[in-house]
Amino acid sequence: MSVLEKVNEPKNLKGLTKEELKALAKEINEAVLYKVSNVGGHVGPNLGVTEMTIALHKVFNSPVDKFIWDVSHQTYPHKILTGRKHGFTDGHFHDITPYTSQDESEHDFFTVGHTSTSVANALGYAKARDLTGDKGNVIAILGDGSLSGGLALEAINNAGDFDGNFILIFNDNEMSIAENHGGLYRELAKLRESNGQAEKNLFKAFGLDYKYLEEGNDIEKLTALFEEVKDIDHPIVLHIHTEKGHGYDIATNDKEHWHWRAAFDLETGELKNKPSGKSYSSILMDYMDQQMQAGQPILAINAAIPGAYDLKTFANKYPKNYWDAGIAEQFTITFGGAAALAGAKSFIFHNSTFVQRAFDQFVHDLAINKEPAVVFIKGDVISNSDKTHQGDFARGWISNIPNITYLAPTSEEELLAMLDWSMTYQDGPVVINIPEHGVESRPAHITSFNQAQYDMIKSGQDVALIGLGGLYSHAEKVAEELAKHDINASLINPLFISSLDKKMLDELSESHKVIVTLEDGVLDGGFGQKIASYLGSKDVKVLNYGADKEFNDIVPVAELYKRYRLAPELMTQDILEIL
Known part of the structure; x- marks a missing residue:
């Protein structure tokens, strides 16, 4: 019997020998690699903390x-050691969530998928423990570049004023998603080099006790450290140096690309389904290169996700024109907006699920000051992601901020037209939603975006289909379905997410019985509702199609399309019933 077979809950660790604990670490890593090689997932971050997780559960008494x-x-x-190892076996990969979940296990306390939250969450738990007379250690585990996030630093500052048991483990694997950036991480490197003895110590500056462990993948030394601080009566930071991807050479040799990996071959590391063809990221990188060659002062900015846009292509060629802020979305918007106001051409790159952390900066800095930066957002689509990374909310909140020109191209040509226009536009910020349904080729009939102007692709009667961004091609499919019923629908590409082409909407309301909007985001507060509100006094029926306001958790897109009646045949049924 393997060691892992004997471990079904944390208490099973207590009597294991040193040799058995080492064997357990190897078996856990094999289980993790087996799962992520089959269905994809985070590789390096998990492999790097296996020994630390074993030591935590051996010393402390979760939950x-x-x-x-x-x-x-x-x-x-942690999931494997807390009764969820079945989720790492064939046929059960999706039986457990890819994040912590209090609904899944008594050993989890929050549903968390984003970064920099652990210290504030743990400090809140510790404060409540003391107020209610409860018992137990509270341990926050921070790592993978999370320290640069504003919330983490705010919480550490407050931890310096806390009077009671509080243990902060800083898992220092020298990496964020990609490499770390900023002066903070240079000083952390000096702490590592000096075995924690460097004069400048961020944690002590906040008033916290501090201990350093260099051998962060050594179970025996980790266990001794945790025994030493167990039941401590004041806040302390345990700065632990780990290796991202530990135990899997392919991951340790290329830490950035092995932070997260789609399904891959375990022996070679090669992806099982390699992406092919042109991407909108490559189009953007080629465009930026052309602008740099023409002498434009491009400044490419992102928050620790260069791989999402292949930004290293640009960074390697123009290092002075590239800025990776680390996990600091708020900073990128304020910094990039100010740089644009001062004469640079800021191109700021974000993922929808992460950029929501910068809502205040969009409002207070970018929009109020009319800063002419260009923000690109990917992942703002109805997808099969988990609820902690659900990206289809951005349209709703961004589209309700004044002074922002918010655009949705449907093709390579339209994206390039928007980029050309944005290079000379100085009256405010531009946000461009990057389509997620593959690169399409479609002529750009509109090349100026100073005011909303929808593109009438095909003029018909009775039914007008307005398909936004990546769902314009979906509207085309609905038109094909309606044609089978002898209905010649109008097709409109709106291009603008938050601004209304009132002239065209008035004309459509006079010549059509039904106006249908399609969008890839949440309906509440979104594109379609704005059109419905404007046409409320008109004698025309408006149907809005998009996502409900809800959290979805790894639900297949086809199932979501049926739930929201976004499938072309279902929309066609609805339209026919109204007609």
């Missing part, structure tokens, strides 16, 4: 002692 994790991509070993 009385509370482990409060930061980004959940460090929690696969």
Whole structure:
């Protein structure tokens, strides 16, 4: 019997020998690799904390002692040790969530998928413990670049004023998603080099006790450290140096690309389904290169996600024109907007699920000051992602901020037209939603975006289909279905997400019985509702199609399309019933 077969809950660790614990670490890593090689997932972050997780569960008594994790991509070993190892076997990969979940296990306390939250969450738990007379250690586990996030630093500052048991583990694997950036991480490197003895110590500056462990993948030394601080009566930081991807050479040799990986071959590391063809990211990088060659002062900015846009292509060629802020979305918007106001051409790159952390900066800095930066957003679509990374909310909140020109191209040509226009536009910020349904080729009939102007692709009667961005091609499919019923629908490409072409909407309301909007985001507060509100006094029926306001958790897109009646045949049924 393997060691892992004997471990079904944390208490099973207590009597294991040193040799058995080492064997257990190897078996946990094999289980993690087996799962992620089959269905994809976070590789390096999980492999790097296996030994630390084993030591935590050996020394402390979960769930009385509370482990409060930061980004959940460090929690696969924790899940395996807390009764969820079945989720790493064939046929059960999706039986457990890819993040911590209090609904899934008594050993989890929050549903967490984003970064920099653990210290504030844990401090809240520790404060409540003391107020209610409860017992137990509270341990926050922070890592993978999360320290640069504003919330983490705010929480550490407040932890300096806390009077009671509080243990902060800083898992220092020298990496964020990609490499770390900023002066903070240079000083952390000096702490590592000096075995924690460097004069400048961020944690002590906040008033916290501090201990350093260099051998962060050594179970025996980790166990000794945790025994030393167990039941401590004041806040302390345990700065632990780990290796991202530990135990899997392919991952340790290329830490950035092995932070997260789609399904791959375990022996070679090669992806099982390699992407092919042109991408909107490559189009953007080629465009930026052309503008740099023409002498434009491009400044490419992102928050620790260069791989999402292949930004390293640009960074390697123009290092002075590239800025990776680390996990600091708020900073990128204020910094990039100010640079644009001062004469640079800021191109700011974000993922929808992460950029929501910068809502205030969009409002207070970018929009109020009319800063002419260009923000690109990917992932704002109805997808099969987990609820902690659901990206289809951005349209709703961005589209309700004044002074922002918010655009949705449907093709390569339209994206390039928007980029050309944005290079000379100085009256405010531009946000461009990057389509997620593959690169399409479609002529750009509109090349100026100073005011809303929808593109009438095909003029028909009775039914007008307005398909936004990536769902314009979906509207085309609905038109094909309606044609089978002898209905010649109008097709409109709106291009603008938040601004209305009132002239065209008035004309459509006079010549059509039904106006249908399609969008790839949440309906409440979104594109379609704005059109419905404007046409409320008109004698025309408006149907809005998009996502309900809800959290979805790894639901197949086809199932969501049926739920929201976004499938072309279902929309066609609805339209026919109204007609």
